[in-house]
Amino acid sequence: MHKIEFAKSFLKDLKKISKEVQNEVIDKWIPRLQENPTIGQKFIGKKMKKFHKLAFRYKKNDYRIVYQIHKKEILVVLLAIGSRENFYKKLNLNK
Numbered sequence: 001m002h003k004i005e006f007a008k009s010f011l012k013d014l015k016k017i018s019k020e021v022q023n024e025v026i027d028k029w030i031p032r033l034q035e036n037p038t039i040g041q042k043f044i045g046k047k048m049k050k051f052h053k054l055a056f057r058y059k060k061n062d063y064r065i066v067y068q069i070h071k072k073e074i075l076v077v078l079l080a081i082g083s084r085e086n087f088y089k090k091l092n093l094n095k
Contacts, residue, residue: 002034002069002076010078017081021058025081029056029065037069037076048091051079066091 014022032039033054040054054065062084068077082090 002037002074004030004034005075005077007077007079009080013081017063017083021061021063024056024058025063025065029054030078033065033067033076033078037067040065040067055084063087 014025037052040052043049043051043053051066051068054067056063056065064080064082064084064087065078066080068079069075070077080087080090
């Protein structure tokens with residue numbers, strides 16, 4: 001099982017989303033990432049190739065979590081979370 005660390009940016013983003021989605025992330029998605037951090041997809045492109053994204057849907061809304069895997073430390077660092085449309089704008093990447 002991987003250790004999970006939260007970047008300040010992730011915690012800040014998490015506070016901005018609804019309590020229902022926060023609970024979904026904490027109860028469902030973080031434990032899944034601890035068990036198997038490769039469930040997400042790697043970003044394509046030079047800028048983001050070291051990062052993964054996990055896509056999930058909650059009540060007709062799509063969300064993304066960006067994280068980085070540190071294999072040597074058996075560590076997953078959660079970096080950002082947001083709704084799909086705001087997420088890509090925030091990262092300044094094309095969809």
